[in-house]
Amino acid sequence: MIKLNPKLSQKLSYTLLFMATMLAIIPVLVIIFFIVKNGASSISWEFLTSMPRNGMRAGGILPAIVGTFSIVVCAIIITLPIGVCAAIYLNEYAKDNLLTRIIKLAIVNLAGVPSVVYGLFGLGIFVMFLKLGVSIIAGALTLSIMELPVIITTAKGALNSVPQSFREASLSLGVTRWQTIRYVVLPNALPGILTGAILSIARISGETAPILFTVAVFYVPNLPNSIFDQVMTLPYHLYIVSTQIPNMPKNVIYGTTLVLMMMVLTMSFVAIFGRAYFRKHRKW
Amino acid sequence: MSKIEIKNFNLYYGNFHALKDISISIEEKRITAMIGPSGCGKSTLLRSINRINDTIEGVKTEGEVNIEGVNIYNDNVDVDFLRRNVGMVFQRPNPFPISIYENVAFGLRVNRIASSKEIIDETVEKSLKSVLLWDNMKDKLHKSALTLTLEQQQRLCIARGIAVAPHIILLDEPCSSLDPVATREIEELMIRLKDDYTIVIVTHNMQQAARISQDTAFMLLGKLIEFSKTDKIFTNPSKKETDDYVSGRFG
Ligand SMILES: Nc1ncnc2c1ncn2[C@@H]1O[C@H](COP(=O)(O)OP(=O)(O)OP(=O)(O)O)[C@@H](O)[C@H]1O
Ligand SMILES: [Mg+2]
Numbered sequence: 001m002i003k004l005n006p007k008l009s010q011k012l013s014y015t016l017l018f019m020a021t022m023l024a025i026i027p028v029l030v031i032i033f034f035i036v037k038n039g040a041s042s043i044s045w046e047f048l049t050s051m052p053r054n055g056m057r058a059g060g061i062l063p064a065i066v067g068t069f070s071i072v073v074c075a076i077i078i079t080l081p082i083g084v085c086a087a088i089y090l091n092e093y094a095k096d097n098l099l100t101r102i103i104k105l106a107i108v109n110l111a112g113v114p115s116v117v118y119g120l121f122g123l124g125i126f127v128m129f130l131k132l133g134v135s136i137i138a139g140a141l142t143l144s145i146m147e148l149p150v151i152i153t154t155a156k157g158a159l160n161s162v163p164q165s166f167r168e169a170s171l172s173l174g175v176t177r178w179q180t181i182r183y184v185v186l187p188n189a190l191p192g193i194l195t196g197a198i199l200s201i202a203r204i205s206g207e208t209a210p211i212l213f214t215v216a217v218f219y220v221p222n223l224p225n226s227i228f229d230q231v232m233t234l235p236y237h238l239y240i241v242s243t244q245i246p247n248m249p250k251n252v253i254y255g256t257t258l259v260l261m262m263m264v265l266t267m268s269f270v271a272i273f274g275r276a277y278f279r280k281h282r283k284w
Numbered sequence: 285m286s287k288i289e290i291k292n293f294n295l296y297y298g299n300f301h302a303l304k305d306i307s308i309s310i311e312e313k314r315i316t317a318m319i320g321p322s323g324c325g326k327s328t329l330l331r332s333i334n335r336i337n338d339t340i341e342g343v344k345t346e347g348e349v350n351i352e353g354v355n356i357y358n359d360n361v362d363v364d365f366l367r368r369n370v371g372m373v374f375q376r377p378n379p380f381p382i383s384i385y386e387n388v389a390f391g392l393r394v395n396r397i398a399s400s401k402e403i404i405d406e407t408v409e410k411s412l413k414s415v416l417l418w419d420n421m422k423d424k425l426h427k428s429a430l431t432l433t434l435e436q437q438q439r440l441c442i443a444r445g446i447a448v449a450p451h452i453i454l455l456d457e458p459c460s461s462l463d464p465v466a467t468r469e470i471e472e473l474m475i476r477l478k479d480d481y482t483i484v485i486v487t488h489n490m491q492q493a494a495r496i497s498q499d500t501a502f503m504l505l506g507k508l509i510e511f512s513k514t515d516k517i518f519t520n521p522s523k524k525e526t527d528d529y530v531s532g533r534f535g
Binding site for chain 1: 334336339341364365366367368369371372374376378379380381390391394395441444445448
């Protein structure tokens with residue numbers, strides 16, 4: 001075997017590792033570049049704030065933006081409290097027994113279920129069985145079921161990273177277990193919980209399969225009035241304009257993509273900067 | 285009557301028998317030191333006196349720990365109230381990442397011992413004075429506790445405990461993360477506090493035990509080998525194991 005000189009092999013491995021990193025991010029950058037290049041021209045105030053016209057080929061995408069926004073907000077209002085409560089139970093109270101282990105295993109595995117399965121489940125349970133119909137609430141509930149394991153997992157991680165020594169310090173002052181959670185553990189875990197939540201929002205904003213059968217429709221002439229209305233959504237609208245309508249102007253497709261992407265990226269950045277800010281300025 | 289009377293106390297971590305039939309009487313307003321090689325159960329015994337071991341899963345106990353004649357392992361004992369009476373200071377200073385003032389006020393507020401601002405201010409001042417932090421800190425009360433030196437943080441942790449008015453203070457190697465100068469300062473503080481509190485300290489440092497304590501317990505492998513006046517333990521112990529340990533022949 002040829003023995004490389006150590007200096008050379010050091011250089012070589014560095015180059016290889018660096019190339020692997022590049023390989024990972026270049027496609028993403030190329031995609032973003034293309035979308036921005038082709039989509040930027042169609043973004044205008046009108047595009048963001050008016051209804052589609054001319055069989056979606058002109059006008060704006062306001063109903064899709066409003067639709068996605070309302071589903072996601074409903075979903076997070078449902079998941080966050082439930083997820084945090086479950087995480088507190090699992091991290092702070094649950095004894096390590098068979099039941100707990102089954103629950104934990106289930107949570108890990110639920111996060112891996114394909115999203116179309118959740119979509120069909122939502123159709124069966126919320127739309128048909130509970131007779132919610134194709135509606136914001138049915139879609140939000142479906143997304144909630146899908147996102148709950150993720151929220152529980154990130155919240156549990158955030159709770160778990162609060163040092164045990166803080167808990168012991170609080171308990172040793174005669175503070176009860178619940179008060180310790182309330183005044184010591186939760187404030188310390190909050191930044192982590194919130195970033196997890198924002199990343200979840202970002203993720204579900206782009207989901208298509210779960211909302212396909214439960215809330216999204218091809219076209220509605222009005223904005224929604226209540227959570228029992230059907231709505232258009234960005235990911236589904238994107239699917240429609242790119243595949244279902246002949247003679248679709250390309251800039252509408254790229255514009256819609258850009259809006260969806262900006263929405264998701266903005267939320268991710270908010271999460272990242274929020275976390276950094278909390279770390280620096282934490283009162284806790 | 286002894287302040288703390290431990291009788292035939294056993295503790296198990298799951299199947300591991302960590303404390304074996306410990307009996308010991310700790311007197312009021314003295315410093316009692318617990319020494320012994322690493323892993324002999326000093327921390328476990330100390331943590332049994334405020335039942336903070338309860339938070340570890342799989343811990344079982346037998347026997348009694350009586351404080352002022354009441355067995356704290358009785359079912360009807362209010363553990364939170366017990367812990368208010370028996371303060372604890374840990375090996376690594378663990379102030380909360382909030383202001384100095386809020387750290388000391390924490391127990392008062394959360395336990396709803398006091399709600400009026402005057403009383404809280406007063407207690408914070410008194411507690412910081414008794415750990416000799418007040419003069420340096422009175423103008424920086426709203427700075428984060430994490431800006432303090434380790435020694436100051438440890439003093440702050442003692443003050444935080446004192447604020448809820450315990451009569452016993454348990455300290456688990458409180459100086460092990462401090463330099464020698466800071467260690468001496470904390471030792472002097474403990475000697476001052478002895479007049480008002482019953483102090484039990486675990487230490488690895490035999491000189492420290494000799495310098496500050498009146499009574500010393502020597503433990504080995506989960507058993508209490510010898511307990512008597514500190515002078516006697518260090519100059520004329522009655523057990524061979526104690527002699528070997530304090531003269532540095534092992535451990
Ligand atoms: N949570 C736990 N679960 C299982 N065993 C434990 C646990 N905590 C401590 N032990 C074991 O109990 C024994 C006594 O531990 P303890 O921490 O009381 O010793 P120590 O005398 O304080 O030692 P050190 O001087 O290193 O702090 C050790 O053998 C340790 O491994
Ligand atoms: Mg120890």
